[in-house]
Structure formats: structure tokens, C-alpha cells
Amino acid sequence: MSDNTNMNETTSLYHNRELSWLKFNQRVLEQSIDNSIPLFERLKFISIFSNNMDEFFMIRVGSLTDASILTPENRDNKSGMTAAQQLSAIFMDVRELIKKKDEAYKRIAKELDTFGIQHMNMDALNEEQERFLREYFQQEVMPMLAPQIIDKHHPFPFLKNKETYICTQLQTKGDFIKIAIIPVSTGFDRLVFLPFDKEKFVLMEELVLRYCDTIFENYVVVAKTIFRITRNADINVEEAMYDHDMDYRSVMEELVKNRKKLMPIRIEFQGIARPAIVEQLCSKLELTGDRVFFNQTPLDMSFGFSMYSMFEHKTPKELFYPSLLPQLSPDVDIDRPMIPQIMEKDILLSYPFESMKPFINLLVEAAGDPTVMSIKMTLYRVAHESQIVAALIKAAENGKEVHVVVELRARFDEENNIIWSKRLEEAGVNVVYGLGEYKVHSKLLVITRKVGNTISFITQIGTGNYNESTAKLYTDLCLMTAKKEFGEEGNRIFTGILTDSPADNTRHLLAAPVTMKPMILHFIDHEIKLAKEGAPAEITVKINSLTDKDIIDRLINASMAGVKIRMIIRGICCLRAGVPGYTDNIQVISIVGRLLEHSRVYVFGTPERSIMYISSADFMTRNMERRVEVAAPIYDPQLKQRIMDMLHLQFSDNVKAKRLLENGEYALVQNGRPSTDSQIDQYKLAYMRAEKAAVQEKKEEIKPRGKSGFNKFMDKIKSLFK
Structure with a gap:
């Protein structure tokens, strides 16, 4: 930190990691005394x-x-x-x-x-x-x-x-x-x-x-x-x-x-x-x-x-909570093969509001597609009865070249991952266990296809594990794209893992432990530069934890330069927000509710010029320097706006969101808006999007008597979400 070295940093600008985590667990416990x-x-x-x-x-x-x-x-x-x-x-x-x-x-x-x-x-x-x-x-x-x-x-x-x-x-x-x-x-x-x-x-x-x-x-x-x-x-x-x-x-x-x-x-x-x-x-x-x-x-x-x-x-x-089921994404035609749909446009799934089924269908489809030459995938935590692993085994049995990185150091999932690694090897999958001292935490899949003499890729980058069980409980994002650059750089990341040499030459994907942290610091510095020139500058981040001192110090400098910084940090936050003259341009909220907030999103810049990434990495030193992580840019304007809408909704939350105070305590957000539970509202939106798409598809069959199918559905979800 350069601009504020004269301040007593230890006592004024930081929270201790362990004590901040205990504050998070206190917020979990507080759910048990919430009579609502x-x-x-x-x-x-x-x-x-x-x-x-x-x-x-x-x-x-x-x-x-x-x-x-x-x-x-x-x-x-x-x-x-x-x-x-x-x-x-x-x-x-x-x-x-x-x-x-x-x-x-x-x-x-x-x-x-x-x-x-x-x-x-x-x-x-x-x-x-x-x-x-x-x-x-x-x-x-x-x-x-x-x-x-x-x-x-x-x-x-x-x-x-x-x-x-x-x-x-x-x-x-x-x-x-x-x-x-x-x-x-x-x-x-x-x-x-x-x-x-x-x-x-x-x-x-x-x-x-x-x-x-x-x-x-x-x-x-x-x-x-x-x-x-x-x-x-x-x-x-x-x-x-x-x-x-x-x-x-x-x-x-x-x-x-x-x-x-x-x-x-x-x-x-x-x-x-x-x-x-x-x-x-x-x-x-x-x-x-x-x-x-x-x-x-x-x-x-x-x-x-x-x-x-x-x-x-x-x-x-x-x-008990009323049952809420993941909906099929209206951006996916479940009756069509997935690969052609992804070739047409990028597809984003938002768990658990939307079903993981399209992604599982992609893997099953790839296992039997004669144009698929290879499948490369990272596995960190998987379900005990994993359809995803079953699809990889089927692909290997069908003669595909399948490379799977099974991270045996996934905390408290070591035994489960050891069992799966043995089953994968028995099926003919090439299994590797990480990259030397670096734990492989990235959520990355690259499917390589060959049609005639043309090589193409289907790449998936996610914020959460390939786990059907947690996909119903954790909020995560899953991007599926046919962009050639993503496939090529994804393969470079896998080559780095397979050859014990971290990838250092990616231009689109950010890849820890080499390129991610320097680029994040670069993006923050760019906002600082613009703010000092008098231009509007913004940073919006959603992560699980913030502990990396280099990033914290750069955010402090950004705040001092006038950059408006908003962060959704579920768990540990070692940055003290709201310190006059230092971090008063930084707002931090934490959402602890029915679902576990797990997605990571980084946005640098004002809406008209913003750069957005989704990632598996928190702003923690271990993620930035001691793990293999991947962040993917969101280039599609509609997907970008959809993610920004999700973030805006969470910043509007005044039911489950709590604001980090300068003293390290958390207080319920009070914003004068109607009662907003962002998790439940995202479910409402998923139900509405799914039903609207279904009604649109069948509108020729709908007879104009009584309430429409859509209105009946709206009545149903109103009662469900009371």
C-alpha cells in the first residue's frame, strides 16, 4: 500500500481472518433464532x-x-x-x-x-x-x-x-x-x-x-x-x-x-x-x-x-421450507442435443434456480458423439452417486481420450475422491492428481471435436463443483461456450497440469497461480487511474472470502482515489470497510440464507465499459498463489446483463443481507425498499422464465377461456412464495 503507509494499518484497516470467520459462523447461527x-x-x-x-x-x-x-x-x-x-x-x-x-x-x-x-x-x-x-x-x-x-x-x-x-x-x-x-x-x-x-x-x-x-x-x-x-x-x-x-x-x-x-x-x-x-x-x-x-x-x-x-x-x-425445484433454463431446448445449441450461442446456467440437467446432458452426449475426440475435466468435489463421473467412464469405454484431474486434497472429501479416482482408472480414464504443490480448484471442462479437418471446442467454466447434490443447495454459475479461444486456452491450462507447469500464456481466461492475481491488480489499477483523472470508476465483486493483503491494499488505494467499490462477501472479510478517508468508498454485504452463496463474479468498470469474469477463485492468497484456478470473461452482452441483474438484486436484499460495519460487526441492510429476499426472488424469476418460455412455445394451443396458463402459474407461485 503506497498512499496510506503512515496510518496504523494493523489496527485501522484490517480484520483478523479467524475472527472474521467466526463472525460468519455467528451469522449462520443467527438463522436459528429467526422466527420467520x-x-x-x-x-x-x-x-x-x-x-x-x-x-x-x-x-x-x-x-x-x-x-x-x-x-x-x-x-x-x-x-x-x-x-x-x-x-x-x-x-x-x-x-x-x-x-x-x-x-x-x-x-x-x-x-x-x-x-x-x-x-x-x-x-x-x-x-x-x-x-x-x-x-x-x-x-x-x-x-x-x-x-x-x-x-x-x-x-x-x-x-x-x-x-x-x-x-x-x-x-x-x-x-x-x-x-x-x-x-x-x-x-x-x-x-x-x-x-x-x-x-x-x-x-x-x-x-x-x-x-x-x-x-x-x-x-x-x-x-x-x-x-x-x-x-x-x-x-x-x-x-x-x-x-x-x-x-x-x-x-x-x-x-x-x-x-x-x-x-x-x-x-x-x-x-x-x-x-x-x-x-x-x-x-x-x-x-x-x-x-x-x-x-x-x-x-x-x-x-x-x-x-x-x-x-x-x-x-x-x-x-419446513416449501419445496423449490430447479427449473429448466428457457435458453436450452432440452429435446435437442446440447452441442449444436452451444455452437449457436453461449449458455449460462444459474444453480440452484436452474437445473444442472443440460450440463449433464452435454457430458452424456459427448460420451457418445463420434465427433468428440477428447474430454478434459477437473474434479474437486463430486456427489457420492455421480452422473458426471458415470458419463466420463462411459466416454472412456467408448474409446474417447479422457483426462481427469482428481484433486485428492479436497478437504474432507479425500476418501470420496480416492474411490472415484480408482473407478475412473479402471475404466481407462487418464487420471492425474493435481499440479505439484498447487491444489487444482478450478472448474473447467474442455471437449475437443473434429469434423472433417476442422477442430472445434466446447468449453465449460463454472464457479462451483461438479456435484449434483450441492448444485441444489449452492448458488453457482455455469458458462458453456464454443468460443475457440476458450477451448485453446483451456487446453493450455490442462497441458500445464499434465506437464507440471502452470499455464502462463492465457489472454482470455485468467489462470492462477500465474496470470490471475496480476490481472486483477491491473484491473484495479486501471480504475484507480481513471478515478484520479476525474472519470467515473467502479468495482463490483461477489466472492466467498477476502484475505489476500495485496488485493486488500489495492482496494484501499482504489477507495482513497474515489473508486466506488461494492462487494458481496459471504464469509471472511479481512478488509475494514467504512474507515473515513480510507475505505469509506467500500460497501460490503454478506448474504446468509436458505442457500449457500458460492458464485464468484468480478466486475471492473462502469456499466458501459465494464469487464466481467466468473470464477472458481476467492480473493484469498491460497486461491491466487497456491491453487490452479480459472476465471472466464463474459462477452455476451445479454449474459453479462443477466449476471449484473443478479448482483443488483442481491445488493437490494434487506431480508438476508447484512452490512459489514467499521468495527467488524454486521447489521441488517436497511434500504427503505420493499421486503427483498434475493435468493427467493431468484427462484421466482427462474419459475417465471421457465413458465413464460413454456407458454410461449404452446401459445397456439392455449384457449382463451378462464385464466391463461401463465396466470394460473403466477397464482401458484404467489402462494408458494408467501
């Missing part, structure tokens, strides 16, 4: 919040823990905090979030009770309930338990990551105290429903806690508690490669196994735990007191997902 959201959806948001927190501890806290030991003096380049200082701040914020989570679940449980769905209090059972649960424990549960007393003959057992345990404190006749550990996560259905009232339930760990006294007949149980630990999961792939004389996939299989054995970084207790138990467990696990967290509600909230599925078709519809 159906009750079971609110329960699901608590489960999502808790799952997010687990991953945060396993990766980010795990990484900081390592750093606090190995490089204790190193400081974050934005906040100036050491790893130890960041951990201290994280733990303080997490304790506050746990209190909010506990309160949110208590409120939801109380409301569920009004519908007859009751999480039973084990201390308030009636005689009949007590009898059933005791007998169930003795007959069905106790024979399956494997309790272990800890003494000189029974060493402290290995505790699995995120598994639930009971710890009991036992007293012998000689008043000698020892502890015992009971695992309760393996081999049991966690939800135990009462047979005479199938909507009342307890959790397995609560059941075992209640009746575990009967296990230890020769002891007096003087204390007992529920706990679980979280282990570091930040595996280092590059370092492991130097220590193994084996292929990359075998290294990843070994590392995934080793992840389960890494050092503990957190211990959680449910309810009250005696200090003696806490001290003994911390001593055995080598954990300090600041890593101990107490919850009043269940430690593992994943049962919320199970309950959601269980009650979805049994309880009143108002307890």
Missing part, C-alpha cells in the same frame, strides 16, 4: 453451525496450534497478531457463541414440544418412561458397550476425533478414586424414541449417562459426564511426499488415516463436570484449561440433520 424461518430449518442451521465449528477447530485452530509451537514469533500480516494471540481471541469468541447456540437450541426444543416433538429431560421421566429406557439400556445397549477403567493395568485409551464418550469417576471400598471411559458413538442409533410415543426421544449419550452406574457393580459412581475431543486435522501433504517412496494416491490414503490420530486441540463437556475429571482428562490429553469448553446442550448437533429427514414428511409443512 420454519422450525426444522432453524434446527438444521444449528447443526450446520456446529459442523462448521468442528471443521474450524480441526483445520484453522489446528494450524494455529502448530504455528504457536513451531513459529511463535510470527505474526499475521494483517492484524499483527501472533498465533497464540489469535488462539486466545478465538477461544474467547467461541465461548460466547456456545452460549448463543445453547440458548438457540433450548428455544427450538421448547417450540418443537408444542408440536409434540420432545427432547426428553432424563431427570423428568415418568415411571413408564423410566421403566422402558432402563430396560432398553440393559437389554439393547449395555451388552454393546466397552467400558474401560483407567489404572496401571488399563492404560488411557485412544479417543477418536469427534466421538462421544462418558467419563465416570469411581470410588472403591478403600475410598480410592479412579476414572472409567465409555465410548457411546459406535454401533448405536443415536436417537432413542419411546415406543408408546414415537415423537419423544433421548440421545444415546444421555441414556448411557443415566444408567451407567449399573455397569460398575463393584464401585460407587461419584461423578459422570459427557465429553468429546477434537483433533488437529491439518495434514501436510507436501511434507509427506518427501518421506514416502510411493504414488500420490497411496500417500493421501495414508495421510487420511493418520489425520484421525493427530493431537487433540479441544475438549468439550456437556453440562457440569467435576474439576477432578476435567483435570485428569486434560492431563492425559495434554490439553490446557483454555481449550476446555462447556455446553448446556448436546456436543454433537448432527442429530438435527437426522431429525430433519425423519420428520420431513410426517409433521406440518409449515415446519
